[in-house]
Amino acid sequence: MTRQKAVVIGGGLIGLAVARSLAGRGFGDVLVLERHALAGGGTGKSSGIVRAHYGVPSIAAMAWRSLPVLEELGDDVGLRQVGYTVIVGEENVGPLKDNIAMHQALGIEVDLIDADQLAAMWPMMHTGDVALAAYEPRGGFADATQLALQLGRRARDHGATVRQNTPVARILTDGDAVSGVELESGEIVEADVVVVAAGWWSKKLMADLGIDFPVEGYRSELLIVDAGMPLPDLPVVSDLVSLQYCRIEGSGQFLVGNSDHADFSHKLVDPDRYSNVASEASIEGYAEKLMHRFPGFPDPSVTHTYAGVYDVPPDWNPVIGPVDGVDGLVLCAGFAGHGFKISPAVGDLVADLVLEGDSTDPDVPASDFRLERFAEGRPLNSLHPYVGAGEMR
């Protein structure tokens, strides 16, 4: 039997961010256990968009706190600070203004811009139906897999250990406290703290302890489009009018994702078994929206498609924190489409909770992320939700 002080289940972005923060702050032994290879879950499919635009202040603050970590890693994580824009129609002018005021109060660098300023920034865009937009000059995108590996490297530099091909079969308890984990190989690893950062798969690990973690696997399709011309650096676009998001790819192509989640229940899948290509019907729908927004692309064509799976709790926001009734057990999952850009701050929050017993960041109250909020009927929702596009904000 081996003894470790903290075991982190899951070698995705979140597990590795937690390991980095715990080890970096001197928490004894930290061991990450990954069933397959690092970053092979939702992390490997991430679009890697960097923004602080959220209607939940604590999540906006976590995105903002994470940005300097990304900036420090820079090229090592493929960071491209091309800027980030969110564009809205008339019906969402009020929420956009309210959200930007909230962001500015948090110290986030962002400004409202009008359709003319947007058109100057984005010459190929149709802006006729854009009532207002916001611009984050330090936003953009980076590579989620590279970020995960870099956070893992930092964790190891601080003494953490990472074991791949090591599936955890179950979490062990002793009375009302966690005592370690049992691996599928039968090996027992003792621990004082177990952090469950296994994305969607966390549900089963928690259910085995009799704890309900409500989370769904929601399939999301991505298109890679050749615009018919080399694309210069252009800001990322969250298009809340047509419900899509787009960014340039490092290769000069264009990545397009869907932000229309009205058909949520029809896209629920098992993340171990799902189609990794977009359907013909959905490609047509995405292409139509894309052509509407970017009529300036001379000869657009879809070069390939793929799909990923979000781990989505009922309010689309994560659970981060200790679980009532099991001392030493920390759940850190359900990041839906947000986990990449906030991952360094998530690691810091978990380290705060484990080492200090509470968040040390007044803008990031730990109470926001409690698991118990679902059973209590107190979801974590945007303060200023967008009509038709509430989920991802």
Ligand SMILES: Cc1cc2nc3c(=O)[nH]c(=O)nc-3n(C[C@H](O)[C@H](O)[C@H](O)COP(=O)(O)OP(=O)(O)OC[C@H]3O[C@@H](n4cnc5c(N)ncnc54)[C@H](O)[C@@H]3O)c2cc1C
């Ligand atoms: C298509 C797509 C686009 C996205 N785009 C963005 C974006 O633009 N910006 C943004 O901020 N976020 C984005 N996200 C979200 C972000 O990528 C995720 O929130 C984040 O990567 C999740 O990391 P994770 O570590 O929680 O989960 P995962 O990456 O899924 O990692 C969980 C890990 O746990 C392992 N595991 C599971 N069970 C066990 C077990 N029993 N034992 C050991 N290991 C186990 C899995 O193998 C996996 O590696 C996107 C996500 C998707 C799917």
